[in-house]
Amino acid sequence: MRQAMYGLVLYVFLMLPPVANLAESVMTIHMHMQMPLFVIAGMLMTPFLKQQFPRFFAKWNSNGVPGIILFMIVVIYWMIPRTMDEALTIQAIEIFKFISLPFLAGVPLRDSWKKIRLVGKNIIFVTLSVICGFMAWLYIFSPEQLCNNYLIVEQITLGWAFLFLALSIMIYFVQQFFVDRSECE
C-alpha cells in the first residue's frame, strides 16, 4: 500500500506541467529519465492493482508472456523518434504517454517478471540491449535531424546514453552467469 502511494506521488509529480516541461526540454532526460520514471511509477503501483484485480491478472497474464510482450511493444513504440515529437506537439499523444508507460509497460513488467521463466528473462535482457545498441547507432550516426523538436547534438547525446544503457544491461546480463544468485537474494 505504501509502495502504491509512492508510485502515485511520483506519477502525479512527473505529470505536473513544470516538471514535465523541464524533463522534456532535454532529449536525453525525456527518454532516459522521464520515461523510465513513468515505468517505475507503474511498477510501484502494481502490487496494489494486483490486490484489487487479482482475477484480471490471472486471466490475462497467467504465464507472464502477454504482459512482457505488451511491455516490449510499448517500450519500443516510445523509442521511435517520431513518437517523442508527437508527444511534444499533440496533447493526446502526451496523455497517451502518461497512461501507456506506467500502466501498459510498468504494471505488466512487474507482474510478468516473476512469472516468466529464466530463459524468457534472458531473451528480454538480450533483446533490450540489442535494441538499445541499435538505437545508439541510429542516434549517433544519423546525419539527419530525427526529431523536429531536438537538435542534432542532443540526438548524438541520446545515442551515447543508449550505448551506456545497452552496455549496462549487457554487463548485468553477463554477470549473472558468474554470480550464484541464491547467494545474494
Added chain:
Amino acid sequence: METAVLKETFMDKTNKKLGVNPEDALVSKVYLSLAFILLLVGGTLGLLQGLNRAGLLQLPVWLNYYQILTAHGILLVVAFTTLFMTGYFYAGVSHTLGGLTSKARKFAWSALASLLVGTVMIMTTVVMGEASVMYTFYPPMQASPWFYIGLVFLALGIWLAGTGVFVNAASWKKANRGQKLPLFSFFAVGGYLLLILGSLGITAEVLMLIPWAFGWTETVNVMLSRTLFWAFGHTAVNVWYLVAVSAWYVAIPKIIGGKTFSDVLARVVVILSVILNVPGGFHHQIIDPGITQSVKFMHVFMSLSIALPSLLTAFAMFAIFERAGRKKGATGLLGWFKKLPWKDVRFLAPMIAMITFIPAGAGGIAQTNNQLNQTVHNSLWVVGHFHLTVGVTVALTFFGIAYWLIPYLSKRVMTARLNKLGLIQTWLWAIGMLFMSGSMHWVGLLGSPRRTSFSTYGDNATALSWDPYLMFLGIGGTLLFAGVVLMVYIVFHLMFRAPKGHTEFPIAEEEENASPTPKWTERWGLWIVLAIAVISMGYVIPIVDMIVNAPPGSPGFKTW
C-alpha cells in the same frame, strides 16, 4: 550456522596462535614503509612551501615553488594514500579471509612495481623541471610525456591492486558458500571498485594527453580533460575517505570496547559511496565556463547526494560511542563522552579525524554551491579545505591505524611510551593543522590566491594585509612537519624496534541481537550497473556537448 560459528572461532584461534602469515605481512610492511617514507619526503616539501608562503624562505631557481607544489601534491594525495590503502586493505583482507591467496600476493607485488615505476617517472620529470603542472596537471599546461606515462603506471598499479582483492574475495566466497563477506573485506572490495571506476576517467584523459605531449597531436580539448580529471580527482579523495571510514566502522568499536552499530548500515554506506561518487567531480568545475547552468544545477544534487553516506556514518559513530560509554556505566545525556578512552592514541587520532570532518564536510558542502564557490574558488580557502579532509580526516585516521596495524604485522607491541609519543604527535598534528588550515581558510576569504608562490604583488596593500595570516600558515606547517617526523619515527620504531609480542587486529563484533545482514548487499553486479548508470546520467550530456561543440583546442604551454 553451527559450522560457521565453529569455523570462525577456529580461525580466531589460529590467528591468535600463528598471527599473520609472514608472506602476507611482508606485502603490507613494504607498502606501509614506502608510504611513510613518501610521507616524510612529501611533508618536507610541504614545510618548504609553508615557509615560502609565509615569506620566510626564498626557494632556489633549480627547485622552485611550483616543482615542490607538484611533488607535494602527487606524493601525498596520490602516492602516500594509495600505498597506505593497499598495505592496510591487504593486511585486513589477509586477516579476515584467513590469508591471502598466492594469486592475490602476486597482484600486490606487481601493483607495487607498477606504482613505483609510475612514481619514479613522475618525480624525475618534476625534479628535472619538466612537469611543474601541479597534481591536477590541467592542460593546456604541458608536462613532459613521461610524466603522463608515469600516471598510466599509477593507474595500472591501482587496477592490479584492486584485482588482487577481487580475486581473493571471490575465491573466499567460493570456499565459504552462503557466508557474507566480512565487513572489512567488503570495504576493501568497495574501495577498490570505486577507485577503479574513478580511474577510468583519468586514464582516458592521460591517453589524450600523451600524444599531445609528444607532439603527435597539436591541440587538446581543455574542458574535456578537466572533466575527466575530476571524475578521478574527486572520486580518489572519497576513496581515501572510505578507507578511513572502514577503520571507523571496523576497528574503533573494538578499541573503545563497544560493538558494531549496524553491519547493514556500514554496508549500505559502502554501496552508496560506490554508486553515487563519480559524478560528484563536477562540483570542482562549478565555475568553469563551457558547462551549461542546468548541468551545474543538476550536479549540485549529485554532489550533495554524497553527503548522505557521510551523515549515516556520523550517526552510526555517535551511536557506537554512546552505547560503549553507557556499557561502561555512563549516565546522563552526554556522560558517555567522558568514558571514551581519550588517553589511547589508537582512539584519539581517528576521533580527532572524525571531529575534523564536521567542519571539513561542511566546507565541502559550501563549495558545491555556485555562489559560495565563486567566493573561494581560486583562493587558499580551498587548500585549507582539503588539508582538513585529506590532511586530517584521512591522514590522522591512517596514523591511528598504524599504531595497531604495524605492530600486528611486525609481531611487536606498542609500549606506553610510544602511546604517549603518539598522543603528542596527534595533538601536534591537530594544533598545527588548526593554525595552518585555519589561516588558509581565513586568508582565502580575504582573497589570497592558491597555487602561487609568495609575492607581495608590488607591496599592494591588500596583499600585505595577508602576511600575518600567512605567518600562521608557516607556523602551522612547521608544527605539522614536526608531526610528520615524529610519526615516521613511531612507525619505524613499531616496525623494527618495539618489544616483541602479540598485537590484535581489532575487528568489532556485532551486537548479540543484531538483525542478520540481508544478502542483497552482495549483489555487486547490480551495484556496478547502477554506478555506471549514475555515471552516464552525470556525464553523457555534458561530455557529448564538450566534444561535439568543442572549440579548436589548445596547443601546449610551458608556463614555468
